[in-house]
Amino acid sequence: MNSRHIMAAFPAATDAQVTLANWRQHPFSEWAFRNVRELLPTANIARSPTPTSLTFAQCYLEDVTFANPRGDTIGLGEALRTSHTDGIVVSHRGRVVFEWYANGLTPDTAHLVFSVSKSVAGTLGGILADIGKLDVDAPVTRYIPEMNGSVYGDGCTVRHLLDMSVGIRFDEDYMARAGDVINYRRSTGWEPPDASIPPIHLRQYLQTLRPDGTPHGHTFHYVSTNTDVLGWVYERACGLSYAKILSNYLWQPMGAEHDAYITVDSHGAARVAGGISATLRDLARLGEMMRNNGVSNGRQVVPGWWIDDIRCNGNAGAWSRGDLTKVFPNGNYRSKWYTIERGQPPFAAIGIHGQWVYIDPANDMVIARVSSQPLPMDLDLDHMWLRGYRAIASRLAGKS
Amino acid sequence: MNSRHIMAAFPAATDAQVTLANWRQHPFSEWAFRNVRELLPTANIARSPTPTSLTFAQCYLEDVTFANPRGDTIGLGEALRTSHTDGIVVSHRGRVVFEWYANGLTPDTAHLVFSVSKSVAGTLGGILADIGKLDVDAPVTRYIPEMNGSVYGDGCTVRHLLDMSVGIRFDEDYMARAGDVINYRRSTGWEPPDASIPPIHLRQYLQTLRPDGTPHGHTFHYVSTNTDVLGWVYERACGLSYAKILSNYLWQPMGAEHDAYITVDSHGAARVAGGISATLRDLARLGEMMRNNGVSNGRQVVPGWWIDDIRCNGNAGAWSRGDLTKVFPNGNYRSKWYTIERGQPPFAAIGIHGQWVYIDPANDMVIARVSSQPLPMDLDLDHMWLRGYRAIASRLAGKS
Secondary structure: OOHHHOOOOOOOOHHHOOOOOOOOOOOHHHHHOOOHHHOOOEEEEOOOOOOOOOEEOOOOOOOOEEEOOOOOEEEHHHHHHHOOEEEEEEEEOOEEEEEEEOOOOOOOOOEEOOOHHHHHHHHHHHHHHHOOOOOOOOEHHHHOHHHOOOHHHOOOEHHHHHOOOOOEOOOOOOOOOOOHHHHHHHHHOOOOOOOOOOOOOHHHHHOOOOEOOOOOOOOOOOOOHHHHHHHHHHHHHHOOOHHHHHHHHHHHHHOOOOOEEEEEOOOOOEOOOOOEEEOHHHHHHHHHHHHOOOEEOOEEOOOHHHHHHHHHOOOHHHHHOOOOOOOOOOOEEEOOEEEOOOOOOOEEEEEOOOEEEEEEHHHOEEEEEEEOOOOOOOHHHHHHHHHHHHHHHHHHHHHO | OOHHHOOOOOOOOHHHOOOOOOOOOOOHHHHHOOOHHHOOOEEEEOOOOOOOOOEEOOOOOOOOEEEOOOOOEEEHHHHHHHOOEEEEEEEEOOEEEEEEEOOOOOOOOOEEOOOHHHHHHHHHHHHHHHOOOOOOOOEHHHHOHHHOOOHHHOOOEHHHHHHOOOOEOOOOOOOOOOOHHHHHHHHHOOOOOOOOOOOOOHHHHHOOOOEOOOOOOOOOOOOOHHHHHHHHHHHHHHOOOHHHHHHHHHHOOOOOOOOEEEEEOOOOOEOOOOOEEEOHHHHHHHHHHHHOOOEEOOEEOOOHHHHHHHHHOOOHHHHHOOOOOOOOOOOEEEOOEEEOOOOOOOEEEEEOOOEEEEEEHHHOEEEEEEEOOOOOOOHHHHHHHHHHHHHHHHHHHHHO
16 A cells, blocks of 8 residues: 555545544554544644744755664664654754655644643643642642542542653553553544444543552553543633643744644543644744743743753652653653653653654754654664664754 | 533533534534534645735624514614524625624634535536536536446536536435435434444445436425535546645635635545535635625636626526525525525525525625524524615615
8 A cells, every 4th residue: 555545536445545443553644643633523722823933944964874773874864764754843053954744744734743742731731830720739639529539539639640650550552452542542532433332431431540559659650541631630720621721821822833733532522642733843843942941932931940840850760660661761751741861951752653852952952753653652763763863963063 | 501601611511511412403503513623523624825804894783674583673783692693794895894703703713604615615616617627517427437326327417416406316304303314414424423323424325315307407406415426526526635625726715814624524525515614704705706706815716707607597497496495486596606586686605504605796795694593494584684684785885
């Protein structure tokens, strides 16, 4: 199947038709990840009427080299073309120095960012905390009394949601054919209708989740539903839908150039943990804002103390007891952002199938990359791209 | 149920929750008709990067009077407030003279226009015919061979689709609880999932439709599916999705200020006949362009001959033998636009639940109005508003 033929006829050929039954499988995903709105109901996240302008200063970077998963040296151009990357924007000292699009993506096309959505939610949390709308140390039940009786009612605070340290029984196995992840996705509308299962919507499903016996705050346990609960907390705190909160407090103040959007379930609940689609340039603006300590377009959009806290106050012990030490052995996680290597500046938002916003403050560099990698988790590609990001940073530093 | 409470909490109260099961029922429809994107998958219809600017010259029109359905004289203000109107824009001599929004609608909010979508499709047909992409006299099967065996294969031409003169067996009864309209809506995704019925998508469903024995071209028979077939013809003629065709050839050239969108089924087929949501100001731009013989922003977007043909060449005999003589006894229909009264200039795009683009060239007036009238068809309200439009035209003419 040549991916250019996907959805290219009316109707598409049988093996080129994207539906809810195949949309996250490659090669269907290439079309699907930039057309989520045509597959699912979505809520709009309105752009700014006065977008933050980008400046461009093109650098030739295609010959930056790094090791591929087999240990061979390849250039950036080859890496992009062979890793299912759909697009990348590199900014250095606030200017876009490299931009590349493939597989139908364009500067105007929003792409699904999966769990980069979580970092967006974590960033929004700092904004709401700073203006007093959100108490991150409050129990979740202060905002959502319905959570009494669930894992989120048992002493669980907003901070535990932010830091993925809820003691929850949930197996976040993206390859599973049944169980937690499937039940969860079904509640968000991401699975095709299944007549044999009684329908349950997201906010109902979240109330069914139960503890695993681990004390909250003890262990980094990566579970998407925590972030959906967080978004629900924001809705109760603000009296607005998640999409409106995100637009009003972050997307517009940041100066986004394009509308973003987020998938919603049958009852209007946003898939806060992974449902945002946005353009690469707006992801680059997000990264630049984080690099600039929360300032975008001359305006303090995210409080600087929140970003300092993200970069300094992750719980290393919780991380080392947690799920993702195979990905980043000495990493950390705070307010839904990853520190790649404790004690070093780079931090990142990361989503499955190859979505990244990588921020390297020491090298004044931001990289936004979106992809349709066939595997949800692909450590070989993740580590290749980390090498790639570092090689790009070195090249740019050498040029300064 | 106060409609302001609909979808206002997280989750909404049980009697304030909009879902696919209630979205077209009042009062849920008030929220739903301006939030279709949160209920269904949609394809974007991109705005122009250089929108046609509107000029404003406010007139006080609220005291324009006309008869309500009981024969009492009421003012425009009262009529708007008591007829489930969500918004109206009146333009005179190319300037917006009156603008009014209610029930959460704003100048930036797209509203479902139902069968006004058909007139958009009819307008687009003229553009495609003029550049040679579409032969309106060709049989449908030249574009869609799969239609052989259906009513659309039996000598049915594109012109028959445009003029609603297909001899089709189909009962367009919006109040039916089963039968043609329900089966059709289900294929478009507009009905909630029903596990007891095998799923069928729109392009499959269209192939199942059969003749009723009437020769094509003989009788005006208002059947929505004709317009969905027309959109499919355009897709085959252009090799693009309907939303892209509409954006490329009409929405952008016209200078639309806002993205519009159209609902799509499980396989990406647009509900061409009734699935567009657009802002009132862009509907006013559409109306102004039609009034100006196809010119928008100084550019001939729709060929003038196509609009002349719409206004002059409807088949009066077909109309008088047809479905809607109760609505407009001496009306006409051509390329999906209504002539209200044969021999008189006003023509219109009309959708159920109170959607109108009313064009009165003799009085240099355009009215775009969107509503959430509880009944799909409400002749009393339709006729009241026709009196209202004429009264507004008289007032504006008197002011000139």
